[in-house]
Amino acid sequence: MPVRVIEGAIQHYAWGDPDFIPKLLGVAGRGQPWAELWLGTHPNGPTLLEDGSPLSDLTGQLPYLLKVLSAGEPLSLQAHPTAEQAIEGYARGVFADDQAKPELLVALTEFEALCGFRPYGSTIDYLRRLGAEQFADFVQEHGEDSLADLYRGAFDATATIAGLESVDDRQARWAWTLGEKYGHNDPSVAATLLLNYVTLQPGQALHLTAGNLHAYLRGSGIELMNASDNVVRGGLTLKEVNVDLLLEVVDPAPLREPIMKVTDGRYPLPEAGVELIRLAPGDSHTAVGHELAIALDGTTVYLSPGTPVFADSDTYVVTPLSG
Numbered sequence: 001m002p003v004r005v006i007e008g009a010i011q012h013y014a015w016g017d018p019d020f021i022p023k024l025l026g027v028a029g030r031g032q033p034w035a036e037l038w039l040g041t042h043p044n045g046p047t048l049l050e051d052g053s054p055l056s057d058l059t060g061q062l063p064y065l066l067k068v069l070s071a072g073e074p075l076s077l078q079a080h081p082t083a084e085q086a087i088e089g090y091a092r093g094v095f096a097d098d099q100a101k102p103e104l105l106v107a108l109t110e111f112e113a114l115c116g117f118r119p120y121g122s123t124i125d126y127l128r129r130l131g132a133e134q135f136a137d138f139v140q141e142h143g144e145d146s147l148a149d150l151y152r153g154a155f156d157a158t159a160t161i162a163g164l165e166s167v168d169d170r171q172a173r174w175a176w177t178l179g180e181k182y183g184h185n186d187p188s189v190a191a192t193l194l195l196n197y198v199t200l201q202p203g204q205a206l207h208l209t210a211g212n213l214h215a216y217l218r219g220s221g222i223e224l225m226n227a228s229d230n231v232v233r234g235g236l237t238l239k240e241v242n243v244d245l246l247l248e249v250v251d252p253a254p255l256r257e258p259i260m261k262v263t264d265g266r267y268p269l270p271e272a273g274v275e276l277i278r279l280a281p282g283d284s285h286t287a288v289g290h291e292l293a294i295a296l297d298g299t300t301v302y303l304s305p306g307t308p309v310f311a312d313s314d315t316y317v318v319t320p321l322s323g
């Protein structure tokens with residue numbers, strides 16, 4: 001079977017950038033926020049073949065979802081459940097499905113994000129450098145309980161956040177900006193100072209395991225994840241926030257190396273049994289399973305098992321995890 005051109009679903013969430021995805025696809029943006037392009041069989045945004053029929057007619061339900069994400073404004077502070085938490089939560093009606101939602105993101109532009117807890121000793125040192133002595137004392141006293149106790153009102157961060165207005169530090173400036181939008185006393189704003197701040201360059205990536213508390217701040221990238229819509233929001237949003245559920249799923253263990261180690265253009269997502277591979281112009285690949293690909297010239301295609309593809313431009317392909 002030849003390569004089949006496919007049409008993904010566009011999500012116009014309010015935080016989306018108005019330019020990146022329309023430029024990628026070669027279409028008019030019309031001033032709307034273009035947040036995500038979905039490629040897969042998820043019912044909230046199923047991909048279509050050229051004749052208008054659903055991709056699922058060829059593939060059945062795919063276990064993964066491939067996206068282009070473009071953030072013009074920060075996304076919510078959020079985490080995703082483990083498989084066991086998803087099954088239990090779906091049974092009691094708090095999750096949309098019974099699947100875990102591990103994710104990876106590969107930057108296509110410079111990309112800023114908060115991802116996982118910084119080691120607590122480093123956080124205490126960082127807060128003291130900012131002049132946030134009371135917050136540093138709070139974290140030193142509460143350790144892994146800092147997030148939960150923030151949400152329970154054990155610390156008023158108003159003065160801390162307001163005091164960051166003139167601090168020459170990128171993460172602190174983000175906290176102050178978010179405080180201006182959501183309130184300097186919002187615990188989710190203070191929580192951003194507990195997390196690793198990263199700036200990815202194109203080709204660098206994040207691997208977000210279950211329980212990883214994170215927020216994307218700015219930039220565009222390719223995302224690969226389980227075909228799940230289980231998101232637990234803890235703030236920095238006007239959408240529904242569920243603090244109790246967030247505290248159930250968050251993993252408080254420090255994340256010492258938030259940026260993935262990448263080898264030979266391969267980005268594994270072992271929890272989903274797939275990986276994202278990057279093909280440079282002139283590279284070739286033969287599909288092993290039902291695979292989806294997006295090229296940075298805007299081409300999006302489905303590859304049936306055994307189909308070869310030759311890259312004319314940088315191309316990202318979802319394939320079963322090798323080895």
